[in-house]
Amino acid sequence: MRRGSVSYRIVVWAIRLFLLAVILGLWLFGNGPGGVSQLLLPQFPKVWANFGGFVVSGPFWMNLWTTLYAILISFAIAAVVGTLLGFWAARRPLRARVVEPIALWGYMAPLVLFYPLFILWFGVGPQSRIALAAISSVFPIIYGSIRAFRSVDDIYLRLGSAYGASQRQIDWMIKLRASLPVLSSGFRVGAAYSVTTVIASEILASTNGLGNILASASQLFNGAQAYAILIAILIFVALLQLGLNRLFAARHGVVDD
């Protein structure tokens, strides 16, 4: 069975569906013979019913849009700013030396702790969440892009100058393109930080967004609805991931192993 062949893909998907079925099986077991409290683990049919009722309703979509908007804007800001900063820093060893540990520090630090300050600065609206998510996700992107640009093999740069490329052509057509595989891993971490920060800050203080309706559902002990929202968020994240994969797909025969 060859990697990438149709039968291989069928097997991969069969295993994935099987794992999903196992989780569902455990859930149903917990509901029935397992005897887990309904407060902790709501009946699956009730959660399912919420998908038909609440999740497809107008207010849900409004909240989803609020969250998606904050994630996309904050990620876009972080991607542009982070890539440019990383590119600038990677140009000189001295700059890279200075910036890299700072980026790594910001990457590790739980910046969500600054949320109260951001609310003071930007108010409780989406701006404070966008700003916080952008700052959280810019650090892994800076860190990743410094590494990405420094990882570009010299032979490609030498080829560029040997065949008459201008400095701009070397930057855009060679450096940026050659660093894309490493760059994309920084983008993935950045996107994860954007998603987490936006939803977490919606839970902490907000009047709308998926995090907010999740928090209200659990505060009202509406377990079935909370679970339905949680699952909706997980599906939403999976779709986001699919989008990122499309964006950074290793096209044109670059083997991405």
Next chain:
Amino acid sequence: MAITASDLGVTYHSQRRGDTVALQNVDLTVSEGEFVTLIGPSGCGKSTLLHTLGGLLAPTSGHVEVDGRTVTGPDPWKAAFIFQDYSLLPWKSIVDNVAIGLRFANRPKAERQAKALEMLDLVGLANVAKAYPHELSGGMQQRVAVARAMAMEPELLLMDEPFGALDEQTRQRLGQQMGELLTRSGKGVVMVTHSLDEAIFWADRIIVMSPRPGHIIREIHVETPRPRELDFIASAEFGEIRQELFRMISEPGSAPVEGATRPIGSIPVPGRTR
């Protein structure tokens, strides 16, 4: 087009190891259509000399002139490089790789495509124009690199151990093909090699270099006209030159050269040395 290096010197600066004189007092003229091979033990500065001739490296002293004008940087329209590691861009198709120099020069797309396809046809690879580098064998990739250089219509090709990473069979076959191609095109060539057989087989003139600091110790003219058949390897001239090179390069104090201590036809295959 003639290229002249006068009193060329290159010194590498390193904070840890101090200065290394890679090249010193090198005078070399390559005339139009001439095939020159550079040979010598590793570390003798032959690649440094090639890179300096093509403007990829700035000399520390002396200068390189093309038709009387000092070279300040690479000009692929005059002298195009062919590297040992092929240096094909993995994200570009073969045809786009061949057209890369034209792309950098912002030539229109139709012109680039036409020129690249013409050159691929010349090296016998028109059928893989739409493939990507990783789908091709080493020998094919190097032919793509030759096509890429030819697409610039340079008068001089600068080849840095172009067949160094290939296995012996591919190397011989490709050598024969490229030799004919280059001779027909009438282009001048400077080729770095560390194989005695390659150095003699291809050359109008062999430049022998010695290390620390790198300089020219000998020039040998090969009289048999190019392109040569494979049986040139069995000729008296080839044998004599080979013996002479062997003696010169295996003199005490000089590092051994690839193939110098082995019989003809059993040149070892060097690993990818990038």
